[in-house]
Amino acid sequence: MLQLQFEFQFNITIPTLTMFLLKTWRQSAFGVYGYLNFTKPAFLEHSKNFKPEEMETQIPGKNCIVTGANSGIGYATAEGLAQRGANVYLVCRNKERGEAALSQIQTKTGNQNVHLEICDLSSVSDVKSLASRFSKKNIPLHVLVNNAGVLEQNRVTTSEGFEVSFAINVLGTYTMTELMVPLLEKASPDARVITVSSGGMYSTPLTKDLQYSESNFNGSEQYARNKRVQVALTENWGETYKNKGIGFYSMHPGWAETPGVARSLPNFSKSLAGKLRTSEEGADTIIWLALQPKEKLVSGGFYFDRAEAPKHLSFNATNGSHAAINSVIDSLRSLASLS
Numbered sequence: 001m002l003q004l005q006f007e008f009q010f011n012i013t014i015p016t017l018t019m020f021l022l023k024t025w026r027q028s029a030f031g032v033y034g035y036l037n038f039t040k041p042a043f044l045e046h047s048k049n050f051k052p053e054e055m056e057t058q059i060p061g062k063n064c065i066v067t068g069a070n071s072g073i074g075y076a077t078a079e080g081l082a083q084r085g086a087n088v089y090l091v092c093r094n095k096e097r098g099e100a101a102l103s104q105i106q107t108k109t110g111n112q113n114v115h116l117e118i119c120d121l122s123s124v125s126d127v128k129s130l131a132s133r134f135s136k137k138n139i140p141l142h143v144l145v146n147n148a149g150v151l152e153q154n155r156v157t158t159s160e161g162f163e164v165s166f167a168i169n170v171l172g173t174y175t176m177t178e179l180m181v182p183l184l185e186k187a188s189p190d191a192r193v194i195t196v197s198s199g200g201m202y203s204t205p206l207t208k209d210l211q212y213s214e215s216n217f218n219g220s221e222q223y224a225r226n227k228r229v230q231v232a233l234t235e236n237w238g239e240t241y242k243n244k245g246i247g248f249y250s251m252h253p254g255w256a257e258t259p260g261v262a263r264s265l266p267n268f269s270k271s272l273a274g275k276l277r278t279s280e281e282g283a284d285t286i287i288w289l290a291l292q293p294k295e296k297l298v299s300g301g302f303y304f305d306r307a308e309a310p311k312h313l314s315f316n317a318t319n320g321s322h323a324a325i326n327s328v329i330d331s332l333r334s335l336a337s338l339s
Contacts, residue, residue: 023203026316030203033313037304038199038255039275043284046305054306057291060085063141063187064290065134067121067176068148070097072258073196076283077145078114079105081290087113091130091148093120121148121172122158124336131179140186143290146173146195146230151264153219155212162335163211165219169226170210174233174329175336181241188245194289195234197250197302201227202313205321208328220265228318231302231311232325238300247294251303256282 036042064081068074069090082088082105090105092098095118102116119130134141149169156164162171177193184191204224212222234250241248255261257276262269269276288306289297301308312318 026203026313026318029313029316030199033202034199034255038252038277039272040277040281041275043254043277043281043305050306054288055291058085059142059291061087062143062190063087063089063139064143064145065089065091065117065141065180066145066147067091067119067172070094070101072260072279073253073256073282073286074145074147075101075105076279077147077286079108080280080283080287081143082106082109082111082114084287084291085111086143087115089115089117091117091119091121093118093122093148121176122150122160122162122164122167124160124167124171124175127172127175128179131176134180134183139183140191141180141183142187142191144177144180144184144193145286145290146176146193147286148172149196149198149223149226150260151219151223153264155217163222165222165226166211169223170229170233171332171335173230174332175338177233177237178336178338181244181246184246185244190294191245192247192249192290192294192297193234193237194286195230195248195250196286197230197234197252198223198227199252199254199304200224201231202316202318204228205318206232206324206328207321208324208331210328210331223264228321229328232322232328234302235300235311235322236325236329238298242299247297247299249289249297249299249301249303251285251289252309253277253282253285254305258282 064086066074066078069078070092078088078090090098090102098116102114105114106112117130120126150165152165158164158167201224206228207225231250234248237248254277256279258279285303285306298308302311303309
């Protein structure tokens with residue numbers, strides 16, 4: 001009896017211990033890699049290899065959508081594109097904050113072709129309504145920046161019944177991108193989609209558990225999972241739409257000091273005070289991706305500090321997980337009720 005009990009405990013404990021150790025290793029590897037690469041000092045070091053002329057391109061008349069554009073990296077991205085003459089559409093959830101951002105960008109850049117669209121990215125219905133409004137404009141969409149994101153430490157459910165960080169970071173991003181493909185095609189061969197991911201995705205493999213069904217909800221881990229999905233989605237889009245003249249790129253802005261980070265990760269923000277990047281530094285690679293000739297870029301690639309970056313860290317055992325992306329997409333398509 002004792003032997004059977006020992007064998008039962010042994011069989012249960014070893015896999016659990018293995019997963020615990022692997023998760024701990026992934027988080028530790030991510031932390032070290034991030035500290036060496038994602039901070040402000042790292043940006044200043046990496047920027048020594050930047051080519052200033054690559055950011056001098058003007059894009060007058062090009063239509064650009066930036067989600068989550070009223071503050072932080074989204075605002076810096078929208079301002080940077082407006083400075084270069086683009087027609088910029090700020091997609092914001094809060095009308096008052098959106099109007100303030102719109103006014104500031106128009107005043108700073110002198111570009112009056114900056115517009116505000118109100119949309120709650122956590123709502124599939126709202127995203128579909130926005131896409132419908134844009135379809136009626138019947139204009140080519142040259143750049144879609146999927147920037148809107150959230151990290152909620154506690155489980156919060158939307159009115160449509162979805163875990164909120166998944167709803168915004170994954171389902172909203174997926175729905176927006178898929179519905180904008182016809183307008184992106186109109187801008188072919190120069191159309192591109194840039195999705196703002198996070199280095200946090202290095203700490204987790206792709207999982208089919210999209211809404212974190214585990215009882216002990218972990219907001220930071222769910223955010224990392226969301227960001228891994230974004231990278232895998234971008235990889236899949238690059239292959240699926242390779243003949244449509246649309247480029248798909250995910251990127252990591254580094255660890256930036258933004259209102260979202262201060263709210264969601266106050267201890268992280270305080271511990272790295274003075275070492276976090278500015279919003280403008282975080283937006284640098286997004287703008288760079290929007291300006292480069294597409295032949296210089298790899299569709300489906302993941303970018304960081306103006307260069308293609310690895311999607312997996314060594315020995316983190318996340319490489320094979322992207323094989324599950326088709327199953328994930330099937331789930332997203334069903335949840336978004338896309339035919």
